Amino acid sequence: MNKKEIYLAGSTFWGSQDFIDQLPGIIETELGVTDGGTGTITETFWLAYPDNEFLGTAECIKVVYDADIIPLPLLLDAFFLTVDPFSQEKQINYSGGMPEAKIFFVDPEDEVVASKKVAELQQGFDRAVTIAVTPLEGFRLAGVYAQDYIDRNLGENLIIDPSLADAFAEAHADEFGVS
Numbered sequence: 001m002n003k004k005e006i007y008l009a010g011s012t013f014w015g016s017q018d019f020i021d022q023l024p025g026i027i028e029t030e031l032g033v034t035d036g037g038t039g040t041i042t043e044t045f046w047l048a049y050p051d052n053e054f055l056g057t058a059e060c061i062k063v064v065y066d067a068d069i070i071p072l073p074l075l076l077d078a079f080f081l082t083v084d085p086f087s088q089e090k091q092i093n094y095s096g097g098m099p100e101a102k103i104f105f106v107d108p109e110d111e112v113v114a115s116k117k118v119a120e121l122q123q124g125f126d127r128a129v130t131i132a133v134t135p136l137e138g139f140r141l142a143g144v145y146a147q148d149y150i151d152r153n154l155g156e157n158l159i160i161d162p163s164l165a166d167a168f169a170e171a172h173a174d175e176f177g178v179s
Contacts, residue, residue, distance in 0.1 A: 002067040003027065006075070006110060007034065007136050009060035010083035010101030015160035017061050019082055022165035024176045025069030030062040032141040034104060060104065062139060069177045072110060076103065076117045078168050082160050085121060085129045104136040111135070 008016065017029050065075060083101035103114045114133040122129040169176070 003064065004067045004072070004110075005062060005064045005106060006072065006114075007060045007062050007104035007106075007139060008079050008102075009034070009104065010079070010131075016079075016082050018162065019160045019165050020061060020063055020075075020078070022162075022169075023070060023075070023078055024169055025066045025075075027064040027066060029064070030141055031059070032062060032139050033059055034102075034137060034139055060102070060139075071175075071177070072113045073117055074172060074175050076114060077172070078165070079103075080117075080121055080131075081164060081168060083131065085125070085131055086127050087130060100130050100132060102132040102134060104134055104139075106136050108135075 008020070010016065017031055020026055021029055063075070085101065087100050103118075105111050105114060111133055118129060118131050118133060121131070
């Protein structure tokens, strides 16, 4: 097993967690916020959130995966299906808005891979792709209530079509490794 982790921000993190959890090779996901801002983070039973808007933080998903089964480039291709690659302000029409899509890395080698995938994505568009690739400065878990929310509340807040993960896995079956 080649266990790795990456942090992905964009769209609704509940829907994104549900989507990513369905992909082959995903070991675990956890929801939280990055500590990229200057404001304080308030912990609640539901979610860790910034005191004033997002202050440089991002709701994101910690993704632990087996890179022998789902290599990072393939995982990022799946992630790109769930975000607006052009948004500089927000991802969805959500109270307060969501920051643009970001890929937070902990392994410096992942910066190269992620930057290359964003550049490849840009080749298909005339508009600028705004997905940021940045080192993770910190991560705070969301409350227990937020974790695996879609699993507990199927039918609510399904912004990302639940069948999208199966369709992606089927379309890319020959790219997934076997462990």
